Amino acid sequence: MVISGDICLEDVACPLNCPGEDEFVLTGCDMLHGSPGEFSVLKCRSCGLMRTSPRPTSDTIVSYYPPDYGPYVGTRIEQQSSSWFSGIKNLVRPLAMRVFDSKTEALPPMRPGRLLEIGCASGSFLHKMAGRGWQVEGVEFSKQPAEAAGRLGYKVYAGQMETAPEPVNPVDLIVGWMVLEHLMDPVGSLKKMNEWASPDAWLVLSVPNAGSIEFEIFKDKWYALQLPTHCYHFTPESLTKVLRLGGWELENIHHQRSVTNLIVSLAYVMESKGWKRLGKRLRDFAFAGGIFFYLLFPVAWVLAVFGQTGRMTVWARKRVDTSGPSLHTGSGSSGGKIEE
Ligand SMILES: [Zn+2]
Numbered sequence: 001m002v003i004s005g006d007i008c009l010e011d012v013a014c015p016l017n018c019p020g021e022d023e024f025v026l027t028g029c030d031m032l033h034g035s036p037g038e039f040s041v042l043k044c045r046s047c048g049l050m051r052t053s054p055r056p057t058s059d060t061i062v063s064y065y066p067p068d069y070g071p072y073v074g075t076r077i078e079q080q081s082s083s084w085f086s087g088i089k090n091l092v093r094p095l096a097m098r099v100f101d102s103k104t105e106a107l108p109p110m111r112p113g114r115l116l117e118i119g120c121a122s123g124s125f126l127h128k129m130a131g132r133g134w135q136v137e138g139v140e141f142s143k144q145p146a147e148a149a150g151r152l153g154y155k156v157y158a159g160q161m162e163t164a165p166e167p168v169n170p171v172d173l174i175v176g177w178m179v180l181e182h183l184m185d186p187v188g189s190l191k192k193m194n195e196w197a198s199p200d201a202w203l204v205l206s207v208p209n210a211g212s213i214e215f216e217i218f219k220d221k222w223y224a225l226q227l228p229t230h231c232y233h234f235t236p237e238s239l240t241k242v243l244r245l246g247g248w249e250l251e252n253i254h255h256q257r258s259v260t261n262l263i264v265s266l267a268y269v270m271e272s273k274g275w276k277r278l279g280k281r282l283r284d285f286a287f288a289g290g291i292f293f294y295l296l297f298p299v300a301w302v303l304a305v306f307g308q309t310g311r312m313t314v315w316a317r318k319r320v321d322t323s324g325p326s327l328h329t330g331s332g333s334s335g336g337k338i339e340e
Contacts, residue, residue, distance in 0.1 A: 007056050012053040012231070015185065018046035022043060023042065025040075025042060025043050025050055026041050027040050031221065032229075035064050040054070058184050061184075065142055100293070105177065105206075106254045107204055108173075108252075110172070113134065114167070115129050115172070115173045116175075118175070119140060119161075121140060123152045123156070125175070126154050127154075130154070134173075137156065138156040141159065141161070143158050161183055162188060162192075164192075166192075170201070172198050172201050172202070176206075180234070181208060183232075186232055186242055187245050189246070190245075191246050194248060202315060202316070202317060202318075204316075208234070208310055209255070209309070211234075214310040218265040223260075244319070248316035248317065249318075250315075250316050251316060251317050252315040253307075254314070255311075256310075256313060257300040259296050260287070261310030262310065263282060263285065264287075267282035
């Protein structure tokens with residue numbers, strides 16, 4: 001099916017190969033960039049995993065990632081200013097980040113080793129971890145940010161995870177910040193990561209939490225829905241099953257202490273009611289960070305305690321024995337230890 005220009009759609013089955021039927025959840029459009037098309041979200045009645053179907057094919061989905069796509073811009077390394085003010089900021093920031101820890105990039109305690117970042121964008125996280133003694137490399141689907149990360153001196157494969165080559169040496173830590181939901185074949189990609197990982201490796205992923213109250217309230221106006229670039233919409237339970245089938249055991253869930261999703265979702269609702277200027281101001285406010293992040297932190301903290309913020313960071317361990325039926329027949333619980 002062709003919807004506009006060169007964009008082709010394809011129907012997608014549940015990646016857990018469930019035999020059951022699907023339930024219709026909602027229809028929505030690209031609220032982030034206003035690109036053409038309407039997309040449906042279906043929920044597998046057997047495993048509960050939600051997916052965008054039909055969705056743009058792997059060849060045509062690239063048009064939904066414009067050059068100003070947020071993560072590409074937000075991960076560029078900026079030149080450090082040498083003013084006294086930025087010097088003070090650099091001194092205060094580590095302390096502020098410790099007190100107001102949003103858990104956005106929460107990592108297991110481990111010694112530096114080999115790190116692979118899936119969806120490394122322009123390379124700021126690779127750069128940070130290299131500074132901490134890690135040997136880093138990345139995979140980035142979009143060519144321009146991949147080249148930007150490469151210019152920092154890091155080995156970055158420009159292409160989709162599904163076609164990425166195996167690292168020369170096994171990796172000890174694999175991270176993917178808000179990337180799993182974008183992958184067209186999450187189970188195949190997780191299996192690949194399992195093969196690339198050392199025996200004690202950790203996998204750390206952040207994903208939107210479609211099991212949160214935010215999704216219940218905002219539905220197609222939920223900021224983290226991001227149709228059609230989000231191919232899957234995970235809850236702690238469905239993510240546990242996908243990880244297990246991909247060869248990983250979920251160990252911890254950190255619900256992120258952030259209300260950015262909530263505020264932008266409110267902005268979407270306002271814009272859809274015709275209050276464009278107010279919506280725009282709210283969006284700008286959500287992304288401005290600064291003092292408002294700190295003022296709203298207690299709200300975010302409380303929501304996170306109850307697992308109701310729109311994003312979660314999960315830690316998973318490599319499964320030693322990935323054979324047998326237990327991979328698919330998950331217990332139905334989120335499995336891992338829940339942390340706010
Ligand atoms: Zn299923």
